[in-house]
Amino acid sequence: MKEIFIDLGAFDGDTLEAALVYFPDCERYYAFEPLSRNFEILSNRFGAHPKIQLFQAAASLENGQARLFLGKDYGNEGGSLSANKSTNYSDRYEEVATIDFPAFLKEVTAKEVKVILKVDIEGHEYLLFKQLLKENRLRDVGKIFCEWHYDRLSMPKEEHDAVVRDLNRLGFELTGNNHWDEFFLTIEAWKKQGRFIFALKRKWFFLKRSLKPFVID
Numbered sequence: 001m002k003e004i005f006i007d008l009g010a011f012d013g014d015t016l017e018a019a020l021v022y023f024p025d026c027e028r029y030y031a032f033e034p035l036s037r038n039f040e041i042l043s044n045r046f047g048a049h050p051k052i053q054l055f056q057a058a059a060s061l062e063n064g065q066a067r068l069f070l071g072k073d074y075g076n077e078g079g080s081l082s083a084n085k086s087t088n089y090s091d092r093y094e095e096v097a098t099i100d101f102p103a104f105l106k107e108v109t110a111k112e113v114k115v116i117l118k119v120d121i122e123g124h125e126y127l128l129f130k131q132l133l134k135e136n137r138l139r140d141v142g143k144i145f146c147e148w149h150y151d152r153l154s155m156p157k158e159e160h161d162a163v164v165r166d167l168n169r170l171g172f173e174l175t176g177n178n179h180w181d182e183f184f185l186t187i188e189a190w191k192k193q194g195r196f197i198f199a200l201k202r203k204w205f206f207l208k209r210s211l212k213p214f215v216i217d
Contacts, residue, residue, distance in 0.1 A: 007031040009033065010038075014184075032058065060128070126155070
């Protein structure tokens, strides 16, 4: 089965660059980055790449426009659709386009592909995952890398734990702790184990996901 890589919160292309190296067999790479400054850098780096499609938009639950609140250290923290009252974000915002990501995922997986999904969207991951779970849209996702932000949103940890638990029940090996779930830390851990083990792990997570019953009671 063919693989594709989807990068939600692509920033300046750092994850995309690594994905091209460590997941080189993907048929297609999709990158979503809403902030204009970051997207300009992303476009300069990868706009001409034949296997990469870039979207200047935030992954959300509908097609439209929304306020993306900027981090206080804008340029390093990006922005959030969910965090206008968090201490990590300012009152400044940028009006950005949004894409109905559950619908997008349904469209791209209709072609019998397996998805590697990286998510770093500053707190909006919870609304997104809840909707993807509700619509049963994660069937064709083989691996999720996520950076979690419940602590930045003043979110009850129980709500965070519930989302992670529902994803675990579908076979996704997520701890809810970025030390293990974030893309670069996971890749570094795999690299240290050697190229052969790294290749086996890539095959194993897809096999294990395909054997896991896809049912939430």
